[in-house]
Amino acid sequence: MIKRLFPSPLLSATVFVFWLLMVGSVAAGQVLLALLLAIVMPLFAARLDREFARIGSLRLLPKMMLVVGWDIVISNIEVARRILGPESAITPDFIWVPLDIRNIHGIAALTSIITLTPGTVSAELSPDRRYLLVHCFNLKDADAAIAQIKRRYEAPLMEIFP
Incomplete structure:
Protein backbone atom coordinates (compact mmCIF):
# COMPACT_ATOMS: atom_id res chain seq x y z
CA MET A 1 0.00 0.00 0.00
CA ARG A 47 3.60 6.71 -15.75
CA LEU A 48 5.92 8.64 -18.04
CA ASP A 49 7.75 6.68 -20.71
CA ARG A 50 11.40 7.03 -19.79
CA GLU A 51 14.30 6.46 -22.10
CA PHE A 52 17.43 5.78 -20.11
CA ALA A 53 20.81 6.98 -21.32
CA ARG A 54 23.07 4.37 -22.86
CA ILE A 55 26.70 5.37 -22.74
CA GLY A 56 29.13 3.83 -25.21
CA SER A 57 32.78 4.72 -25.55
CA LEU A 58 34.00 7.87 -23.83
CA ARG A 59 37.36 7.87 -25.61
CA LEU A 60 36.31 10.77 -27.90
CA LEU A 61 34.95 12.90 -25.06
CA PRO A 62 38.18 14.81 -24.20
CA LYS A 63 38.84 15.63 -27.87
CA MET A 64 35.22 16.63 -28.40
CA MET A 65 35.33 18.95 -25.39
CA LEU A 66 38.40 20.64 -26.87
CA VAL A 67 36.71 20.94 -30.28
CA VAL A 68 33.56 22.43 -28.76
CA GLY A 69 35.59 24.83 -26.60
CA TRP A 70 37.63 25.94 -29.61
CA ASP A 71 34.49 26.38 -31.72
CA ILE A 72 32.89 28.50 -28.98
CA VAL A 73 35.92 30.81 -28.86
CA ILE A 74 36.18 31.13 -32.66
CA SER A 75 32.41 31.63 -33.01
CA ASN A 76 32.46 34.38 -30.37
CA ILE A 77 35.11 36.22 -32.35
CA GLU A 78 33.24 35.72 -35.64
CA VAL A 79 29.91 36.89 -34.22
CA ALA A 80 31.53 39.96 -32.64
CA ARG A 81 33.24 40.76 -35.95
CA ARG A 82 29.96 40.44 -37.84
CA ILE A 83 28.03 42.55 -35.32
CA LEU A 84 30.60 45.32 -35.43
CA GLY A 85 30.74 45.23 -39.23
CA PRO A 86 28.14 46.25 -41.80
CA GLU A 87 24.71 44.73 -41.30
CA SER A 88 24.52 43.82 -44.98
CA ALA A 89 27.36 41.33 -44.42
CA ILE A 90 25.17 39.20 -42.13
CA THR A 91 23.14 36.46 -43.80
CA PRO A 92 20.96 34.69 -41.22
CA ASP A 93 19.04 31.60 -42.26
CA PHE A 94 17.64 28.28 -41.09
CA ILE A 95 18.90 24.84 -42.08
CA TRP A 96 17.44 21.39 -41.53
CA VAL A 97 20.20 19.03 -40.38
CA PRO A 98 19.43 15.36 -41.14
CA LEU A 99 20.28 13.29 -38.07
CA ASP A 100 21.89 9.88 -38.05
CA ILE A 101 22.01 9.80 -34.25
CA ARG A 102 18.91 8.17 -32.74
CA ASN A 103 19.65 8.23 -29.02
CA ILE A 104 17.54 11.05 -27.51
CA HIS A 105 20.28 11.85 -25.00
CA GLY A 106 22.80 12.21 -27.81
CA ILE A 107 20.35 14.44 -29.67
CA ALA A 108 19.95 16.54 -26.52
CA ALA A 109 23.73 16.86 -26.24
CA LEU A 110 23.93 17.86 -29.92
CA THR A 111 21.25 20.52 -29.56
CA SER A 112 23.00 21.87 -26.46
CA ILE A 113 26.36 22.06 -28.22
CA ILE A 114 24.81 23.84 -31.20
CA THR A 115 23.05 26.34 -28.95
CA LEU A 116 26.16 26.91 -26.82
CA THR A 117 28.15 27.82 -29.92
CA PRO A 118 27.57 31.52 -30.66
CA GLY A 119 25.90 32.16 -33.99
CA THR A 120 23.80 28.98 -34.00
CA VAL A 121 20.65 27.97 -32.14
CA SER A 122 18.78 24.67 -32.18
CA ALA A 123 15.24 25.65 -33.02
CA GLU A 124 13.20 22.47 -33.49
CA LEU A 125 13.47 18.70 -33.57
CA SER A 126 11.15 16.96 -36.02
CA PRO A 127 8.59 14.63 -34.40
CA ASP A 128 10.34 11.58 -35.88
CA ARG A 129 13.73 12.80 -34.49
CA ARG A 130 15.31 12.63 -37.94
CA TYR A 131 15.84 16.36 -38.57
CA LEU A 132 17.04 19.26 -36.46
CA LEU A 133 16.19 22.83 -37.42
CA VAL A 134 19.13 25.13 -36.73
CA HIS A 135 19.20 28.92 -37.03
CA CYS A 136 22.53 30.26 -38.21
CA PHE A 137 23.43 33.90 -37.56
CA ASN A 138 25.59 34.06 -40.68
CA LEU A 139 25.04 31.26 -43.18
CA LYS A 140 27.10 31.26 -46.37
CA ASP A 141 26.93 27.59 -47.39
CA ALA A 142 24.16 25.40 -45.96
CA ASP A 143 25.74 22.13 -47.10
CA ALA A 144 29.08 23.05 -45.52
CA ALA A 145 27.39 24.03 -42.24
CA ILE A 146 25.46 20.74 -42.14
CA ALA A 147 28.62 18.76 -42.92
CA GLN A 148 30.52 20.58 -40.17
CA ILE A 149 27.80 19.88 -37.56
CA LYS A 150 27.68 16.21 -38.54
CA ARG A 151 31.48 15.76 -38.62
CA ARG A 152 32.50 17.79 -35.57
CA TYR A 153 29.58 17.06 -33.22
CA GLU A 154 27.19 14.34 -34.35
CA ALA A 155 29.79 11.70 -35.31
CA PRO A 156 31.57 11.72 -31.92
CA LEU A 157 28.23 11.85 -30.08
CA MET A 158 27.11 8.72 -31.95
CA GLU A 159 30.04 6.87 -30.40
CA ILE A 160 29.38 8.30 -26.95
CA PHE A 161 25.60 7.69 -27.14
CA PRO A 162 25.11 4.54 -29.29
Whole structure:
Protein backbone atom coordinates (compact mmCIF):
# COMPACT_ATOMS: atom_id res chain seq x y z
CA MET A 1 0.00 0.00 0.00
CA ILE A 2 2.79 2.44 0.93
CA LYS A 3 4.80 1.64 -2.24
CA ARG A 4 1.67 2.16 -4.32
CA LEU A 5 0.96 5.54 -2.71
CA PHE A 6 4.62 6.61 -2.77
CA PRO A 7 6.31 5.00 -5.80
CA SER A 8 9.29 7.29 -5.27
CA PRO A 9 9.69 8.36 -1.64
CA LEU A 10 12.71 10.54 -2.46
CA LEU A 11 10.75 12.42 -5.15
CA SER A 12 7.80 12.80 -2.79
CA ALA A 13 10.02 14.20 -0.05
CA THR A 14 11.69 16.56 -2.52
CA VAL A 15 8.36 17.87 -3.83
CA PHE A 16 7.08 18.33 -0.29
CA VAL A 17 10.15 20.26 0.90
CA PHE A 18 10.51 22.37 -2.24
CA TRP A 19 6.86 23.37 -2.19
CA LEU A 20 7.16 24.63 1.37
CA LEU A 21 10.40 26.44 0.51
CA MET A 22 8.81 28.07 -2.56
CA VAL A 23 5.77 29.37 -0.71
CA GLY A 24 7.81 30.30 2.36
CA SER A 25 5.12 29.19 4.76
CA VAL A 26 4.32 26.21 6.95
CA ALA A 27 0.69 27.14 7.39
CA ALA A 28 -1.66 24.16 7.61
CA GLY A 29 -3.09 24.80 4.13
CA GLN A 30 0.36 24.91 2.55
CA VAL A 31 1.48 21.75 4.35
CA LEU A 32 -1.67 19.94 3.12
CA LEU A 33 -1.08 21.19 -0.43
CA ALA A 34 2.57 20.10 -0.25
CA LEU A 35 1.46 16.66 0.93
CA LEU A 36 -1.08 16.40 -1.89
CA LEU A 37 1.56 17.37 -4.47
CA ALA A 38 4.05 14.95 -2.90
CA ILE A 39 1.55 12.13 -3.41
CA VAL A 40 0.18 13.07 -6.85
CA MET A 41 3.28 14.21 -8.75
CA PRO A 42 5.30 10.97 -8.34
CA LEU A 43 2.24 8.96 -9.40
CA PHE A 44 2.11 10.88 -12.68
CA ALA A 45 5.89 10.77 -13.09
CA ALA A 46 5.87 6.98 -12.71
CA ARG A 47 3.60 6.71 -15.75
CA LEU A 48 5.92 8.64 -18.04
CA ASP A 49 7.75 6.68 -20.71
CA ARG A 50 11.40 7.03 -19.79
CA GLU A 51 14.30 6.46 -22.10
CA PHE A 52 17.43 5.78 -20.11
CA ALA A 53 20.81 6.98 -21.32
CA ARG A 54 23.07 4.37 -22.86
CA ILE A 55 26.70 5.37 -22.74
CA GLY A 56 29.13 3.83 -25.21
CA SER A 57 32.78 4.72 -25.55
CA LEU A 58 34.00 7.87 -23.83
CA ARG A 59 37.36 7.87 -25.61
CA LEU A 60 36.31 10.77 -27.90
CA LEU A 61 34.95 12.90 -25.06
CA PRO A 62 38.18 14.81 -24.20
CA LYS A 63 38.84 15.63 -27.87
CA MET A 64 35.22 16.63 -28.40
CA MET A 65 35.33 18.95 -25.39
CA LEU A 66 38.40 20.64 -26.87
CA VAL A 67 36.71 20.94 -30.28
CA VAL A 68 33.56 22.43 -28.76
CA GLY A 69 35.59 24.83 -26.60
CA TRP A 70 37.63 25.94 -29.61
CA ASP A 71 34.49 26.38 -31.72
CA ILE A 72 32.89 28.50 -28.98
CA VAL A 73 35.92 30.81 -28.86
CA ILE A 74 36.18 31.13 -32.66
CA SER A 75 32.41 31.63 -33.01
CA ASN A 76 32.46 34.38 -30.37
CA ILE A 77 35.11 36.22 -32.35
CA GLU A 78 33.24 35.72 -35.64
CA VAL A 79 29.91 36.89 -34.22
CA ALA A 80 31.53 39.96 -32.64
CA ARG A 81 33.24 40.76 -35.95
CA ARG A 82 29.96 40.44 -37.84
CA ILE A 83 28.03 42.55 -35.32
CA LEU A 84 30.60 45.32 -35.43
CA GLY A 85 30.74 45.23 -39.23
CA PRO A 86 28.14 46.25 -41.80
CA GLU A 87 24.71 44.73 -41.30
CA SER A 88 24.52 43.82 -44.98
CA ALA A 89 27.36 41.33 -44.42
CA ILE A 90 25.17 39.20 -42.13
CA THR A 91 23.14 36.46 -43.80
CA PRO A 92 20.96 34.69 -41.22
CA ASP A 93 19.04 31.60 -42.26
CA PHE A 94 17.64 28.28 -41.09
CA ILE A 95 18.90 24.84 -42.08
CA TRP A 96 17.44 21.39 -41.53
CA VAL A 97 20.20 19.03 -40.38
CA PRO A 98 19.43 15.36 -41.14
CA LEU A 99 20.28 13.29 -38.07
CA ASP A 100 21.89 9.88 -38.05
CA ILE A 101 22.01 9.80 -34.25
CA ARG A 102 18.91 8.17 -32.74
CA ASN A 103 19.65 8.23 -29.02
CA ILE A 104 17.54 11.05 -27.51
CA HIS A 105 20.28 11.85 -25.00
CA GLY A 106 22.80 12.21 -27.81
CA ILE A 107 20.35 14.44 -29.67
CA ALA A 108 19.95 16.54 -26.52
CA ALA A 109 23.73 16.86 -26.24
CA LEU A 110 23.93 17.86 -29.92
CA THR A 111 21.25 20.52 -29.56
CA SER A 112 23.00 21.87 -26.46
CA ILE A 113 26.36 22.06 -28.22
CA ILE A 114 24.81 23.84 -31.20
CA THR A 115 23.05 26.34 -28.95
CA LEU A 116 26.16 26.91 -26.82
CA THR A 117 28.15 27.82 -29.92
CA PRO A 118 27.57 31.52 -30.66
CA GLY A 119 25.90 32.16 -33.99
CA THR A 120 23.80 28.98 -34.00
CA VAL A 121 20.65 27.97 -32.14
CA SER A 122 18.78 24.67 -32.18
CA ALA A 123 15.24 25.65 -33.02
CA GLU A 124 13.20 22.47 -33.49
CA LEU A 125 13.47 18.70 -33.57
CA SER A 126 11.15 16.96 -36.02
CA PRO A 127 8.59 14.63 -34.40
CA ASP A 128 10.34 11.58 -35.88
CA ARG A 129 13.73 12.80 -34.49
CA ARG A 130 15.31 12.63 -37.94
CA TYR A 131 15.84 16.36 -38.57
CA LEU A 132 17.04 19.26 -36.46
CA LEU A 133 16.19 22.83 -37.42
CA VAL A 134 19.13 25.13 -36.73
CA HIS A 135 19.20 28.92 -37.03
CA CYS A 136 22.53 30.26 -38.21
CA PHE A 137 23.43 33.90 -37.56
CA ASN A 138 25.59 34.06 -40.68
CA LEU A 139 25.04 31.26 -43.18
CA LYS A 140 27.10 31.26 -46.37
CA ASP A 141 26.93 27.59 -47.39
CA ALA A 142 24.16 25.40 -45.96
CA ASP A 143 25.74 22.13 -47.10
CA ALA A 144 29.08 23.05 -45.52
CA ALA A 145 27.39 24.03 -42.24
CA ILE A 146 25.46 20.74 -42.14
CA ALA A 147 28.62 18.76 -42.92
CA GLN A 148 30.52 20.58 -40.17
CA ILE A 149 27.80 19.88 -37.56
CA LYS A 150 27.68 16.21 -38.54
CA ARG A 151 31.48 15.76 -38.62
CA ARG A 152 32.50 17.79 -35.57
CA TYR A 153 29.58 17.06 -33.22
CA GLU A 154 27.19 14.34 -34.35
CA ALA A 155 29.79 11.70 -35.31
CA PRO A 156 31.57 11.72 -31.92
CA LEU A 157 28.23 11.85 -30.08
CA MET A 158 27.11 8.72 -31.95
CA GLU A 159 30.04 6.87 -30.40
CA ILE A 160 29.38 8.30 -26.95
CA PHE A 161 25.60 7.69 -27.14
CA PRO A 162 25.11 4.54 -29.29
